[in-house]
Amino acid sequence: MTNWLEKILSKAKQAKAKISDAFKKIPLQNADLWNSCPECKKMFLRKQLKENLYVCTQCDYHFRIGANERFKIFFDNDQFEIIQTKNLPEDPNRFETELKKYKDQLKSAKRKTGQTASLVSAYGKVNNLDMVCSSFDFNFNGGTLSLQSGQNFYEACEFAVKNQASALTVFITTGGAALQENLFALYQMPKTILGVQMLKENKIPYFVIANVNIGGVSASFGSLGDFHLMEPGKKTIWGFAGKRVVQGTISEPLPEDFQSASHVITTGAIDMISHRKDQRNVVTNLVSILLKKSQSQEYNTENNEEKIQAVNQ
Template sequence: MNWIDNFVRPKIRSILGQKRDIGENLWVKDPESGEMVFYRDLEANQWVVPNSGYHMKIKPADRLKTFFDDGQYSLVSVPSVPVDPLKFRDQKRYVDRLKESRAKTGYDDAVLVATGKLYQRDITVAVQDFDFMGGSLGMAAGQGIITGLETAANRKTPFVLFVASGGARMQEGVLSLMQMPRTTVAVLRLREAGLPFFVVFTDPTTGGVTASYAMLGDVHLAEPGARIGFAGARVIEQTIREKLPKGFQRSEYLYEHGMVDMVVHRHNLRSTIGSLASILTKGEPVGELTSTAPTLARATMRDAALAAEGDDDELTAPSAAHAE
């Protein structure tokens, strides 16, 4: 043993072993262009890549903070439901998957409900968290949606749902599927109260969620590039044995074919929903409706104004025909 073994090599190992004080997510890669974007710049831009405009997933807390006035809101408690009623197990126990998702997100389940103000008007908002088991619809998530709708009806406020989901939660079987009619009934109660229901499609919105409450809004808005559909594109292609059109199941394609009323940039969602809520509750619009299609935006405002002047008990918007 010499001084190289006793001193130099341990010193080199200690230097190499020291980790630099740099966050793991200092840079984020744009999935569309491959561009590396500084984390704080992306966060300050509401998780929209500045150059390409690609809308990345945004955490529920960040979504609520940027949507409500001054970032102030109050969370609504959701009634508890039975955990793992079927004692389900695949590669892991269902209860273990729930624990992992709760530790990862900090939430009890995939739906967060909050109340606050939007341009000084009371409003109720629900957000689905895709990071919680793919935003899947189980008993707890269904109860969250119902709680949000009932809260809006009781407080007499518009209801906004930011939806992101992979569909029904298979670990709860038929109990998961039962959330589809349950949430539909809650939507009907909100409609009977004469209150508007806004659905904002984010990437992705698929499966049983699309087949139920996500398509029952009075106005359907979508973020640019969001995937919206029931079955996956590959499954559809294998079933019909045909190649699907380019951009199939993206928000722009659905807008062109009448399933989405507006495609709205994330930065403009606040003002657009604020204006629609004002019109449908017989108030003054807070600003311009902003859409990727200005003609549609003007038509939506006109039709909404006509609906507000009509029957007080039944407020509708252009997408109501699609929903029924």
């Protein structure tokens, strides 16, 4: 009887060990490498998602990616250099609520993204053209426009002008101006507009590619591009105030896809809906067209001046 019981117990122990080994072989430490699509809930290994440029293979949902991922996708062979900028005082209002201090929020955002602000800029080649690129990172305090982010964008414009870049492209995934910085954040609206003005005066094409473009960003440099591109999807947003605020203000029903790419394209606010895999080629093709046009305009101007001189002589 005892032998019989011991045999069963021993087999049970062996089975338990096997099950335990089998679970050990499953890389549980990789659990954080899984992502699910917010739209269709399909599960992806992060590696698969990265290979597909962070776009869902099932429903084409464009994930809200950070600046580093943007730069890696956009620049040739993942090669780019971050543009170093002047450090401005952070948390100028020493803002805090009962729940948390803004300073702590910034610390955690920096740790999470490895960036100094919600917008950073880089330069490199895109299809062999010299390109300056700025990008918001939604993981940094909801991609809000702060004193430092405005400075970073402005210095990117200066860099593009100084180095005669072929174009400047900004990727926008933002929650608008950083409320915690109050007027300091709102001052970034005219400042970034001056940056765009500098590009225009120097005939450097400026492209806006947006996933979420609202508030103080859409009311300033986010709507001043030579071309406005928007990523596809129901969860993309382009507007000033949110849908619920607009609905409450006008007390009228709004289309279901209000402010998403499929709706905004019908309003004329954007020029094109562009899939992430096409954005490099779309921008460089447009740059080629614009530069040829600008060269031919200069040529025509020179010709006209020659004609005027000839007539005057």
